[in-house]
Amino acid sequence: MRISDLKQKEVINICDCKRLGYVGDVDFDMDTGCLLAIIVPGPGCFCGFLVREKEYIIPFCDICQVGRDIILVKVDLEKAEEKCKI
Structure with a gap:
């Protein structure tokens, strides 16, 4: 599977x-070539001129x-958002 194939797939929790x-992107370990995480851009914000405030970084294990x-994917979004606030 190619990265371009991954970019066409919708992510559902x-x-x-x-x-x-x-x-939107993927994170690889350059030494081993293993996929570490997929990155999904968060929702756009109209007041911020459609700038994305956050992104979901989903580890491979999830x-x-x-x-x-x-x-x-299986992600507890409440815990993930708490980590971002710290």
Whole structure:
């Protein structure tokens, strides 16, 4: 699978069935070549001139399944947002 194939897949959180968006980027370990995380841009903010305030960095271990059209992940968004506030 190519990175361009991943970017066409929608990411859905199975904890709350929320659509997080589409894969925007990936994080690789340069030494091993292993995929560390996928990065999904957060929702745009109209007041901020459509600038994205946050992004979801989803570790590889939280990816449940990669399908033909979607990627299922298991992420507790409340805990992830608490980490961002610190």
